[in-house]
Amino acid sequence: MNDGRADFDFIFGRWQVRNRKLRDVTDPGCDEWVEFDATAHAEPILGGLGHVDRIWTDAPPGEQPFEGYTLRQFDPQARVWRIWWASSRNPGHLDPPVEGAWRDGRGVFDCDDVLGGHPVKVRFEWTRDGADAARWQQSFSYDQGVTWRTNWIMELSRTA
DSSP states (O other): OOSSTTTTGGGOEEEEEEEEEESOTTOTTOOOEEEEEEEEEEEEEGGGTEEEEEEEEOOOTTSOOOEEEEEEEEETTTTEEEEEEEETTSTTOOOOOEEEEEETTEEEEEEEEEETTEEEEEEEEEEEOTTSEEEEEEEEESSTTSSOEEEEEEEEEEOO
């Protein structure tokens, strides 16, 4: 069935991840970028209508290592994906889901949130280059989607 449920199947397996992010993504004025490596693993759940993705980081410069957890679920009636994120940096908290779909080789997923006391639109964007490389980036908009500021980029390379 080609309704979108297989759009993220490429993510299954193990990955090396090169991260480039603003040191404080919740601060609209932050302009200091840090780079660090991570490993990730994703697997299907719920008969292929969802999957879990875990990431373990090396310590970003001047910070502690952390673990992140992503739950992605496909809604076949609405033909959309919902993506939730949790991290050991913010124990007991599950971010509101971004929601969206893949079109023309690009996945775009948005939600409204409040970060650092600021109302913000959150956007995840996914692209992939063949079976062994993918890119994720996160952007925030503080003006209701008029402008977007990228604050985190992950370059994923499949590992054997």
